[in-house]
Amino acid sequence: MALKYYHAEPLANSLKSMVPLKEKGLAYDSIYVDLHKFEQHSDWFVAINPEGQVPVLDHDGVIITHTTVINEYLEDAFPDAQPESGPLRPRDPVGAARMRYWNKFVDEHVMNHVSMHGWHRMIRVIAGGIEDGTFEELMERIPLPDQRKKWATARSGFSEADLANATAKIEYAVDKVERQLGESEWLAGDSYTLADINFYSHCGMMVERMFPEMDIAGRCPRLIAWRDRVTARPAVAEALKAEDRTMPGLRTWSGHVR
Amino acid sequence: MALKYYHAEPLANSLKSMVPLKEKGLAYDSIYVDLHKFEQHSDWFVAINPEGQVPVLDHDGVIITHTTVINEYLEDAFPDAQPESGPLRPRDPVGAARMRYWNKFVDEHVMNHVSMHGWHRMIRVIAGGIEDGTFEELMERIPLPDQRKKWATARSGFSEADLANATAKIEYAVDKVERQLGESEWLAGDSYTLADINFYSHCGMMVERMFPEMDIAGRCPRLIAWRDRVTARPAVAEALKAEDRTMPGLRTWSGHVR
Numbered sequence: 001m002a003l004k005y006y007h008a009e010p011l012a013n014s015l016k017s018m019v020p021l022k023e024k025g026l027a028y029d030s031i032y033v034d035l036h037k038f039e040q041h042s043d044w045f046v047a048i049n050p051e052g053q054v055p056v057l058d059h060d061g062v063i064i065t066h067t068t069v070i071n072e073y074l075e076d077a078f079p080d081a082q083p084e085s086g087p088l089r090p091r092d093p094v095g096a097a098r099m100r101y102w103n104k105f106v107d108e109h110v111m112n113h114v115s116m117h118g119w120h121r122m123i124r125v126i127a128g129g130i131e132d133g134t135f136e137e138l139m140e141r142i143p144l145p146d147q148r149k150k151w152a153t154a155r156s157g158f159s160e161a162d163l164a165n166a167t168a169k170i171e172y173a174v175d176k177v178e179r180q181l182g183e184s185e186w187l188a189g190d191s192y193t194l195a196d197i198n199f200y201s202h203c204g205m206m207v208e209r210m211f212p213e214m215d216i217a218g219r220c221p222r223l224i225a226w227r228d229r230v231t232a233r234p235a236v237a238e239a240l241k242a243e244d245r246t247m248p249g250l251r252t253w254s255g256h257v258r
Numbered sequence: 259m260a261l262k263y264y265h266a267e268p269l270a271n272s273l274k275s276m277v278p279l280k281e282k283g284l285a286y287d288s289i290y291v292d293l294h295k296f297e298q299h300s301d302w303f304v305a306i307n308p309e310g311q312v313p314v315l316d317h318d319g320v321i322i323t324h325t326t327v328i329n330e331y332l333e334d335a336f337p338d339a340q341p342e343s344g345p346l347r348p349r350d351p352v353g354a355a356r357m358r359y360w361n362k363f364v365d366e367h368v369m370n371h372v373s374m375h376g377w378h379r380m381i382r383v384i385a386g387g388i389e390d391g392t393f394e395e396l397m398e399r400i401p402l403p404d405q406r407k408k409w410a411t412a413r414s415g416f417s418e419a420d421l422a423n424a425t426a427k428i429e430y431a432v433d434k435v436e437r438q439l440g441e442s443e444w445l446a447g448d449s450y451t452l453a454d455i456n457f458y459s460h461c462g463m464m465v466e467r468m469f470p471e472m473d474i475a476g477r478c479p480r481l482i483a484w485r486d487r488v489t490a491r492p493a494v495a496e497a498l499k500a501e502d503r504t505m506p507g508l509r510t511w512s513g514h515v516r
Contacts, residue, residue: 077351104324108366172403
């Protein structure tokens with residue numbers, strides 16, 4: 001049995017499936033894909049994932065993509081490998097439904113909005129520094145039309161209206177999470193699940209740093225305490241130590257750059 | 259054990275969780291929610307689903323919302339109630355991952371785009387016919403900010419750019435499905451699963467009728483054959499007979515109105 005995990009820096013999507021691998025104590029080959037060199041659109045990588053996106057799980061040659069799908073797959077394929085805190089996907093149907101409700105919320109109403117601000121700050125700098133001809137060439141290598149559009153938009157900068165809308169969605173999300181954490185210790189109930197890993201990776205870990213004007217500590221004290229509980233988990237701490245080749249000046253998600 | 263299913267007309271979301279109930283042969287109370295009367299935003303319904311959206315599954319008092327979550331819940335709660343064609347969620351981890359890959363694609367890249375055209379054609383007529391004061395009052399009763407925005411936009415009509423973008427996404431989707439059906443009989447592999455039910459409910463069943471200019475029959479012959487196989491399933495045929503109170507002149511998804 002061999003697992004390979006193709007990933008970039010330990011944040012957002014790449015972190016989201018790395019944490020379950022570590023929480024479950026599964027041995028895997030870590031393969032770093034350098035987004036700064038557009039390796040995700042290179043021939044060798046597109047041969048593995050035709051959509052040209054990280055992360056990817058390779059399980060004995062079977063390719064699984066999309067983090068929510070990967071994380072459910074790990075539960076199906078390795079049901080007994082679980083942290084001491086309990087299964088990452090609750091075994092009772094209602095608990096699993098609660099977890100999936102939150103996964104869906106993060107996937108559809110949180111991820112892209114934090115991502116837009118991250119792209120706006122970082123990729124604008126990277127994409128803007130590429131010469132016209134080279135940029136067109138790079139664009140042509142992107143398999144998904146949506147991703148191509150996102151790159152083109154990031155290069156010129158997202159509109160103020162789009163950024164404001166993304167900010168409003170993030171504010172809605174942190175308030176919703178704060179309310180939920182008043183009712184249960186973790187997002188989907190009494191135990192730490194894939195839902196917590198999802199919100200943490202895409203928003204919880206970086207929201208205070210990325211959006212100081214939201215005053216997250218004052219507005220969402222339970223979220224902050226929850227975030228610190230997640231960060232303190234040994235599996236999460238280990239994942240966060242994974243390779244980060246982003247120049248310090250471009251660390252808009254993981255560092256202090258705005 | 260008692261199941262209640264709150265739903266509107268048998269198409270899109272409301273159809274998507276009705277089909278599995280019927281495929282699995284589960285007895286349930288059907289509760290029709292009249293969207294034409296905005297019942298989904300009424301006090302009695304918001305007390306059941308605070309998000310004010312159909313459909314809703316009530317299983318012995320436990321409320322499950324969002325169709326993809328409901329359908330996975332039915333698999334978890336009733337694993338042995340399955341059609342003769344096999345489990346709606348494959349039992350092998352790879353098959354389940356393929357199914358979830360397609361569910362995610364439909365949920366995030368198909369559903370909203372077909373929906374926008376349906377809303378544009380139908381709800382514009384309905385929303386446009388409501389007087390200003392009444393419209394504001396109705397808007398205030400909508401719990402989700404996103405839904406409130408969608409209604410306001412539908413009333414004035416979606417922009418040509420948004421509609422064109424939605425059309426491009428639908429074309430991308432039907433071509434992707436057509437390619438897949440060249441490789442496997444059903445979307446997620448050799449058997450009919452929740453992925454087929456999802457794409458059928460949100461796009462496959464109505465795409466040829468709603469978008470004649472796409473020439474679906476000529477462009478996607480395998481999709482048409484697949485659609486007919488789904489429509490011919492007794493459980494689907496039964497679901498399609500469910501109550502439809504939409505005035506014939508407003509049947510933009512289910513009828514021939516454009």
